[in-house]
Amino acid sequence: MRRVRHCSERGKAVTDHRTRKRMSVKVKICGVTNIEDALAAVDAGADALGFMFYESSPRNVPAKVAADIIQRLPPFVAKVGVYVNAAEETVRRAIGDCGIDTLQFHGDETPEFCRRFSPLKIYKAFRLETLESLRALPGYRTDAWLLDSFVAGKLGGTGAQFNWDLAVESKKLGRPIILAGGLTPENVADAIRKVRPFAVDVSSGVESSPGTKDHAKVRRFIEAAKAQSETVRD
Numbered sequence: 001m002r003r004v005r006h007c008s009e010r011g012k013a014v015t016d017h018r019t020r021k022r023m024s025v026k027v028k029i030c031g032v033t034n035i036e037d038a039l040a041a042v043d044a045g046a047d048a049l050g051f052m053f054y055e056s057s058p059r060n061v062p063a064k065v066a067a068d069i070i071q072r073l074p075p076f077v078a079k080v081g082v083y084v085n086a087a088e089e090t091v092r093r094a095i096g097d098c099g100i101d102t103l104q105f106h107g108d109e110t111p112e113f114c115r116r117f118s119p120l121k122i123y124k125a126f127r128l129e130t131l132e133s134l135r136a137l138p139g140y141r142t143d144a145w146l147l148d149s150f151v152a153g154k155l156g157g158t159g160a161q162f163n164w165d166l167a168v169e170s171k172k173l174g175r176p177i178i179l180a181g182g183l184t185p186e187n188v189a190d191a192i193r194k195v196r197p198f199a200v201d202v203s204s205g206v207e208s209s210p211g212t213k214d215h216a217k218v219r220r221f222i223e224a225a226k227a228q229s230e231t232v233r234d
Contacts (some may be wrong), residue, residue, distance in 0.1 A: 002104040025192055026199035027225050028080065028178065029206065029218060031059035037213040038069045044219040045226060048078035050104065050201070053086065053094055058210035059203065067098040078102045080123070085109065088116060095120070104146060111140050123178060128166045137173050145170065146201060149181035167195045185220035200225055 029041040030050030037048055052059040061069075070079050081100035083091055085107035094100055095117075103117055106125040114122050124127045125146040126137060137145055147170060151161040162181050171177055176198035179191055184205040192200065204210070206217040 024226050025177075025197065025228065027222050028078070028199055028201040029203075029222075030080070030082065030180075030201055030215070031057075031062045031203035031207070031211060032213070033059055033065070033211045035069050035072060035216075037215070038073065040213065040215040041218050041222075042073060042077055044215075044222045046077065046218075046222060047199070048080050048102070049073065050080040050082050050083045050203070051098070053090070053099070054082065054084045056084075058080075063094055063097055066094070066100075070099040078121070080104050083105055083109075085204065088113070091117065106148075108148075114140060114142055125180075126190040128162050128170075131166065131169065134166065134170055134173065137175070139169060142175070144176040144178050144198060146180055161226075164191060164194050169195065171196070185217055185224055188221055189224045191226040192225060 026047040027045065028048035029037075029046045032038050032041065032049045033052075041049060051061050051069075053063070053066075054060055055098050062113070064144055066081075073079065074133055079098070079100050080102040081094050081098070082104045083106065091103065095103075100120075102121040102123065103114075104123040104125060105114055109124070114124055121144075122142040123144045123146050124134065124140040124142045125148055127148050128134070130164035147162070147167050164179075167177060167179055177195065178199040178201050179195050179197040180203075182205065183191060183200055183202045188200055188202070193196075202221055206213055208214040
């Protein structure tokens with residue numbers, strides 16, 4: 001009996017250890033433009049919502065609209081302001097007026113510019129085309145790197161998928177990875193299995209039209225991503 005108990009306790013220890021070493025990938029729904037889409041994403045289990053403060057984007061959202069949405073969100077959901085080469089004062093105004101708690105820079109912002117907004121969480125986006133594209137990443141000591149597809153003349157939200165092998169290589173550089181670019185409810189589980197990112201980011205892949213989310217697609221995307229939990233390896 002003593003031996004059985006020993007094996008049982010040992011098995012429990014192994015199980016507990018493995019449980020501690022598992023986590024669910026985070027999901028960011030980007031390009032939110034209205035309260036209905038925001039609440040549907042939160043209800044489906046989104047960890048973060050992205051708000052585009054970039055006038056050239058079809059998903060651009062006025063600061064007043066973003067503020068009204070954000071004040072109705074629960075505190076555990078990250079509110080991410082997405083910017084493309086914005087002036088510092090523009091970013092700081094949105095932080096104060098809208099309640100943004102995380103910044104995502106998707107343009108040609110320098111490492112020094114990104115550091116100005118500490119202690120807020122900062123994500124720097126990179127559009128990857130070849131292995132050469134990875135050389136810029138180590139210069140940015142941000143909280144995470146968001147990896148997106150390179151499409152000439154476009155800065156994101158294209159729905160194009162890039163070579164996930166580049167994302168796998170980028171993980172060796174030592175920062176949490178947010179995988180974006182061409183993700184859909186149909187391929188997000190495969191992406192997570194291959195890349196094992198900290199988070200996934202989707203916009204056009206869960207839309208019925210630019211700036212309007214398909215709530216059924218949002219739910220299916222989040223369910224697929226959360227179901228594909230991965231063992232965390234040091």
